Amino acid sequence: MPGRRVRAMPSRAARLMPETPQLTLAEHLSAHGPPPFAEPASEPGGVAPLIAAVEQSGLTGRGGAGFPAGRKMRAVAEAGRRAGPLHSQVGTVVIANGAESEPASGKDRLLLRRAPHLVLDGIVLAAEAVGATSAYLCVHDDSAALRDAVTSRERAGLNRVPVQVVEVPAGYVASQETALIGLLNGTGPRPAFVPPRPSERGVRRRPTLVQNVETLANIALIARYGPAWFREAGPPSAPGTALITVSGTIARPGVYEIELGTTIGTLLDRAGGSSEPPQAVLAGGYFGGWLPLPAAGQVHLTEQALRAAGAAFGPGVLVVLPESSCPLAEIARVTEYLAGQSARQCGPCSNGLPALAGALGHVAFGRPAGDLLHWTRQLLGLVSGRGACHLPDGTAGLVGSTLTTFEADLRYHASRGPCGRAARPPVLPLPPPPARSSPPVPPGSRARPEALR
Amino acid sequence: MSRGGAARRERPRTLKVNPVACQGHGVCMELLPELIAADPWGYPLIAPGPVPAKLLPLAQRAVNSCPTLALLLTSPE
Numbered sequence A: 001m002p003g004r005r006v007r008a009m010p011s012r013a014a015r016l017m018p019e020t021p022q023l024t025l026a027e028h029l030s031a032h033g034p035p036p037f038a039e040p041a042s043e044p045g046g047v048a049p050l051i052a053a054v055e056q057s058g059l060t061g062r063g064g065a066g067f068p069a070g071r072k073m074r075a076v077a078e079a080g081r082r083a084g085p086l087h088s089q090v091g092t093v094v095i096a097n098g099a100e101s102e103p104a105s106g107k108d109r110l111l112l113r114r115a116p117h118l119v120l121d122g123i124v125l126a127a128e129a130v131g132a133t134s135a136y137l138c139v140h141d142d143s144a145a146l147r148d149a150v151t152s153r154e155r156a157g158l159n160r161v162p163v164q165v166v167e168v169p170a171g172y173v174a175s176q177e178t179a180l181i182g183l184l185n186g187t188g189p190r191p192a193f194v195p196p197r198p199s200e201r202g203v204r205r206r207p208t209l210v211q212n213v214e215t216l217a218n219i220a221l222i223a224r225y226g227p228a229w230f231r232e233a234g235p236p237s238a239p240g241t242a243l244i245t246v247s248g249t250i251a252r253p254g255v256y257e258i259e260l261g262t263t264i265g266t267l268l269d270r271a272g273g274s275s276e277p278p279q280a281v282l283a284g285g286y287f288g289g290w291l292p293l294p295a296a297g298q299v300h301l302t303e304q305a306l307r308a309a310g311a312a313f314g315p316g317v318l319v320v321l322p323e324s325s326c327p328l329a330e331i332a333r334v335t336e337y338l339a340g341q342s343a344r345q346c347g348p349c350s351n352g353l354p355a356l357a358g359a360l361g362h363v364a365f366g367r368p369a370g371d372l373l374h375w376t377r378q379l380l381g382l383v384s385g386r387g388a389c390h391l392p393d394g395t396a397g398l399v400g401s402t403l404t405t406f407e408a409d410l411r412y413h414a415s416r417g418p419c420g421r422a423a424r425p426p427v428l429p430l431p432p433p434p435a436r437s438s439p440p441v442p443p444g445s446r447a448r449p450e451a452l453r
Numbered sequence B: 001m002s003r004g005g006a007a008r009r010e011r012p013r014t015l016k017v018n019p020v021a022c023q024g025h026g027v028c029m030e031l032l033p034e035l036i037a038a039d040p041w042g043y044p045l046i047a048p049g050p051v052p053a054k055l056l057p058l059a060q061r062a063v064n065s066c067p068t069l070a071l072l073l074t075s076p077e
Helices: A025-032 A049-057 A069-082 A084-090 A107-114 A116-129 A143-155 A177-185 A213-225 A264-270 A303-309 A327-340 A347-365 A372-383 A391-405 A407-416 B006-010 B027-031 B053-065
Strands: A092-098 A132-139 A163-167 A208-212 A241-248 A254-259 A278-283 A289-292 A317-322 B014-017 B036-038 B044-046 B071-074
Touching: A025 A116, A025 A143, A025 A213, A049 A069, A049 A116, A049 A213, A069 A092, A069 A116, A069 A208, A069 A213, A092 A107, A092 A116, A092 A177, A092 A213, A107 A116, A107 A213, A107 A241, A116 A132, A116 A143, A116 A163, A116 A208, A116 A213, A132 A143, A132 A177, A143 A163, A177 A208, A208 A213, A241 A264, A254 A264, A264 A278, A264 A317, A289 A391, A327 A347, A327 A391, A327 A407, A347 A372, A347 A391, A347 A407, A372 A391, A372 A407, A391 A407, B014 B044, B014 B053, B027 B036, B027 B053, B053 B071
Parallel strands: A092 A132, A092 A208, A132 A163, A241 A317
Antiparallel strands: A241 A254, A278 A289, A278 A317, B014 B071, B036 B044
16 A cells, blocks of 8 residues: 555554544644555556555445445546546545534544544545545534644645535534535535435535545545555454444443444443443434343444344444433433424425324323324334435334334333333433424423324 | 337336425325325325336326426336
């Protein structure tokens, strides 16, 4: 690989988040050296060597979807070339997605705070590889510090492709990739119907690469140290490390860098273990699913293993739920939040998610009602796969996982009404609601499923 | 059949809704109740799978009649 240096290579499992933060450009350069200049493709019309290296590395997207990063880069590079010589002068576009909207995730913010230049290297290297002439770093906060970082790189001549820091308004779906494109195109930060895929037509109708900031930081490391080095961590089927945000009732909540394939039990131990008797862990965030503890401790942190167990990897999120919490109450509140995050573009989502939140609120906090569970299950089928983005699918997946994992709680609530644990303060994190909106699910009222039909 | 012929006819085609464009006018359900039903809010629910050959002309008519051009007849890649 180009740019392999005599400097010590980053350690096996603390690659992205080294013990000493590399805040300034000088600190970053002394740890990693300058980003290697792009080598031209070995044959005319061929793919850039960095794209081949990322493909060989097996890196997958760290934003939640887990799509192979190299394949995405190749698609954008090829779409840019297909557009012809005139278009290739105009170039493709790169978007670095650091607009972390998942309430239980904090890893992108922390990465941008602790190693901003690794992300910025990744943006420039990926941009050169896919033939981009402009790049955007999209974030919810900290944009002033990041603009300073960009300026210091411009002065050092490191931003060979111009990078602009863009602030994304709050909102769960505002950081969805087509919503970022909408924001940059001036049509509003709302998800769009695909096709066209961003890799075909995105910002200013150009082929657009959207990668999560952690993915880009990994690309910056692969460019320097090579795909074989990257594969030294993690199993062959899921190579590399990942940043996982651990919260809930845990002794030391925070962001942990793990080798993929580490078990949930090992990570929870590293985080000091549960601070209360635990009952389950939510894996994958609010588009994920539940894994009952202690059995969950044996599950490996890879997309494949988590899917097989009924959860997801998502953006790398674990939340520990204590025995003293009512899972139905927790998920009723989260569903209410997610329903409020609908961009209200797609009928099944803007009608179905509030109906689902209402039904679940009634299951959790209301008096027992006969066909409520049946209606709740019906709603899961009615919203799944029927939106432009995955908000309805993700919400339905989370609720479905709750209904199967906590059947005993469901039976209790269905026959006797709210359990005593429903009154415990919430464990699953939620952002404070905007001032004008209603508070989350007041006990025992809100839902009137009859009226929704 | 002006263009295509057999190969074109045999390619499986499926109905798809652009959920952002769809406003639930319900024209498609009127024209093609065999494959499209209304959900509780009046938005179309499409029967899964390819459109049976004998319904293709009706499906095409439903696509052409959608006031927001939200119904699509696509050939999966």
